[in-house]
Amino acid sequence: MNEKFRIKFKIAHLWWATVFLCIVVLSFQLPVGQKLNIATAPLIHMVQSPVRWFQGLSLWFDTSRELQLRVLTLQEKVDKQATLQQVLTTVKAENKQLRRLLMITQLDGYTWQVVPVVSRSQEEKSRRLMVQGKGIQKDDIVVSHEGLVGLVDEVGAEHAVVRTILDASIAVPVTKSGSQMAGLVRGDGEHLIVDFIPRAKAPNVGDLLIASGAGGVFPVGLPVAVVEKVKAVAGGVFVEVIASPVAYWQRDAWLSIASKQHVR
Numbered sequence: 001m002n003e004k005f006r007i008k009f010k011i012a013h014l015w016w017a018t019v020f021l022c023i024v025v026l027s028f029q030l031p032v033g034q035k036l037n038i039a040t041a042p043l044i045h046m047v048q049s050p051v052r053w054f055q056g057l058s059l060w061f062d063t064s065r066e067l068q069l070r071v072l073t074l075q076e077k078v079d080k081q082a083t084l085q086q087v088l089t090t091v092k093a094e095n096k097q098l099r100r101l102l103m104i105t106q107l108d109g110y111t112w113q114v115v116p117v118v119s120r121s122q123e124e125k126s127r128r129l130m131v132q133g134k135g136i137q138k139d140d141i142v143v144s145h146e147g148l149v150g151l152v153d154e155v156g157a158e159h160a161v162v163r164t165i166l167d168a169s170i171a172v173p174v175t176k177s178g179s180q181m182a183g184l185v186r187g188d189g190e191h192l193i194v195d196f197i198p199r200a201k202a203p204n205v206g207d208l209l210i211a212s213g214a215g216g217v218f219p220v221g222l223p224v225a226v227v228e229k230v231k232a233v234a235g236g237v238f239v240e241v242i243a244s245p246v247a248y249w250q251r252d253a254w255l256s257i258a259s260k261q262h263v264r
Contacts, residue, residue, distance in 0.1 A: 110141070110219065110258040117253055118159065126250050127189065128153075129162040133257060136160040139217075141258040147223030147246040148172065148211065149255060160257075165192065165224070165245055173214035174224050176203050182212060185225055185243065192225045194241035202239045203227045209243060219258070223247075 115133035120126040129149075131142070140152040142162045150164035163170060166187035174185050174194065181201040183194045194209065203209070207227045213220035225243035232239050249255065 110260055112256055112258050114254055114256050115160075117249075117255060120250065127164050127166050127187075129164065129249060129255075131160050131162060131255060131257070132158060133160065134158055135259070136257055137259055141218060141222075141260075143222065143256050143258065144247040144249055144252050146248065148218065149245075149247045149249045152257065162255075164249060166190070172218055172224050173212045174209040175212040176207055177210055177221075182214070183209070183241070185209065191228070192243040192245060194225070194227070194243055195238070197239050197241050198237060199232060199239055202230055202232075203241065205230060208246070 113133055113135070115131040115136075117129055118132050119130040121128040129142075134157075136152055136155055138152055138155050140160075142149040142152060148165060150162050150167065151170055152160050153163040154161040164187070165172060165185065166189055168187050168189065170187060172185040174183050175181050179201065181197065181203060183197045185192050185194050187193075194203075197203070205227050208223060209225045209227065211218040211220060211222040211224055218224075223246045226246055227241060227243050229242040230239055231241075
């Protein structure tokens with residue numbers, strides 16, 4: 001009796017499995033509720049659910065990967081454009097500096113060459129610079145498009161070290177345009193001190209001081225400094241004048257070297 005029951009049970013399971021398999025096959029061949037009995041539609045829908053879920057999940061992953069690739073591609077394009085824009089901005093700034101340098105180099109009596117700055121000293125005010133160029137001589141004049149930077153201190157085969165006017169070893173005779181004022185600018189490492197200015201000829205804050213040409217070292221009219229402070233000294237003949245350089249060599253990529261022409 002038990003053996004017959006087991007046989008019937010197996011047959012019933014096999015029959016239901018066959019029916020279920022037929023429903024699964026038909027569910028992918030026929031639309032739900034169209035040719036099958038409407039009562040079987042919920043069952044077919046339930047059978048199809050895992051497949052639909054798996055297809056949806058695969059589609060989500062495929063779409064996500066595609067979107068990630070697009071985002072990466074767009075990010076690379078944006079980075080390249082930003083880099084190109086930065087290079088373009090730098091080139092425009094350097095071209096502007098070079099055009100202004102060419103205007104300064106119209107001064108007669110000197111041979112000029114434009115050179116790149118390759119390094120600056122670690123000091124905040126950059127009292128030493130290194131430029132690249134050939135044919136540079138010791139004590140050649142160095143200028144930016146704003147005005148005087150300093151003098152060549154050491155010379156190599158293709159490089160030169162420049163002392164800026166903030167260095168105390170450089171003294172520049174100056175005057176104010178349209179006046180008879182005469183003074184001497186020297187650096188103290190941080191600012192420029194203008195010596196030997198009488199009270200009666202004291203400049204005003206904001207006045208531009210230019211090279212007077214006295215001593216024959218610096219070209220006449222070359223911008224040197226801007227007056228920052230003027231202070232009268234009690235009982236003194238001269239006034240204390242503090243100035244700042246007109247040239248901002250800390251940021252310039254190009255400078256000009258002036259070698260004085262020797263008359264034969």
